[in-house]
Amino acid sequence: MNIVKKNITVKAPVRSNLERHPVPVLGIDYKVKIEYRNIKIAELDVENKTIKISLPNKYKKTSNTKILDLAIEKMYEQIAKVEIERAMEKVRIELGFAPEDYEIKNIGKKLGFCEDNKITVNPEVVMFHRDFIDYVVLHQYCHLKYKTHAKSFFKLLEKHEPNYKKFDTMIKELNYIN
Ligand SMILES: [Zn+2]
Structure with missing residues (x-):
């Protein structure tokens, strides 16, 4: 099920830890999964109670808690609309x-x-x-x-x-x- 599919522009990542609690959307807890792909800007997809965040390969070596927070925030904004x-x-x-x-x-x-x-x-x-x-x-x-x-x-x-x-x-x- 695609709840939201949206390109997200993100700022440079900061180094911090990756752990994240489940993200609740419309009363359901979603897991967050990150993957790196050959893309220019971050993408976000939702399927099987998992929020899949794809990040450009260049972010692979950096920690990305801030990117995740921004992506989740953007997702909430889109769903809220x-x-x-x-x-x-x-x-x-x-x-x-x-x-x-x-x-x-x-x-x-x-x-x-x-x-x-x-x-x-x-x-x-x-x-x-x-x-x-x-x-x-x-x-x-x-x-x-x-x-x-x-x-x-x-x-x-x-x-x-x-x-x-x-x-x-x-x-x-x-x-x-x-
Ligand atoms: Zn009142």
Whole structure:
């Protein structure tokens, strides 16, 4: 299955160690595999729960933790563009209204916020399942109507996601804020 296939421009590598934890994408842990090929810029491919990163041969002698970090970061960005757009569209159809604009931006421990009719979503949401992404987006859509976590806010939220408490608990356990 090809989730993403994208050329990545990378900066010069730094010397550090190669070990890496599994990379979670949409709730699934992926292994990272590196190979060196006769290519000019780095490439990234996803298959069989493995993220395969191909690097130009010239990087063979150098350690490449930084390249890997950049490649993974780029991959999250690409997946976030697709997944958050999908969730925005899904929730828009469900609720019948939409923000004027939305932005995908790393906002630390916040998963999303809503201000001036604009929704901002943290790309880190793509580490988790699609249901979770949809919930984060739905929550912010509800803030378009109600700024604070008042009763009316939760009433609207519950109407469209009866299990909202489950997601809120999960978010707290992950040390995020929504
Ligand atoms: Zn909120």
